[in-house]
Amino acid sequence: MRKRWKSKVDLPVGAFLAFPPLLCILAAIEVCLDDDASARSLLPAIPIAVLLALHLPVYYELGDDTLLIRGGIFRRRVPYGDIRRVTPRRYWGWGAALSRERLAIDLGSSWPPTISPRDRAEFFDALAAKTPHLRREGSRLVSR
Numbered sequence: 001m002r003k004r005w006k007s008k009v010d011l012p013v014g015a016f017l018a019f020p021p022l023l024c025i026l027a028a029i030e031v032c033l034d035d036d037a038s039a040r041s042l043l044p045a046i047p048i049a050v051l052l053a054l055h056l057p058v059y060y061e062l063g064d065d066t067l068l069i070r071g072g073i074f075r076r077r078v079p080y081g082d083i084r085r086v087t088p089r090r091y092w093g094w095g096a097a098l099s100r101e102r103l104a105i106d107l108g109s110s111w112p113p114t115i116s117p118r119d120r121a122e123f124f125d126a127l128a129a130k131t132p133h134l135r136r137e138g139s140r141l142v143s144r
Contacts, residue, residue, distance in 0.1 A: 004061045008099040010098065058071045060123065086105055089102050096113065097116035103120070124139075
């Protein structure tokens with residue numbers, strides 16, 4: 001059975017994601033109020049749809065053999081055996097996370113996926129149970 005965790009959402013990240021759609025909605029309202037409204041009134045909907053498709057929904061699932069990371073239209077399946085380490089990280093960069101409070105999933109690459117499950121403790125416990133090749137060390141999972 002799969003368990004799904006939604007991403008935690010920080011106010012600054014949420015505000016950043018909400019700002020462009022808000023501008024597009026205001027532009028659409030202005031165009032609709034114009035006497036010469038036509039098909040161009042739909043144009044502001046395009047950036048909204050693109051932004052939402054790229055960023056939402058964001059969630060994480062622990063399956064039988066893999067961790068599924070979903071961020072908008074992007075999906076990544078990470079086999080548990082490929083995970084070398086899981087460490088907390090404060091990070092603003094790109095990732096399937098809507099919070100700066102993240103977990104970095106070290107796979108041996110220079111750009112580890114980062115995630116931000118809302119119930120971090122529950123997710124961490126469930127991930128630890130799925131990765132017997134790792135051991136808990138405080139708030140981290142490290143190789144045995």
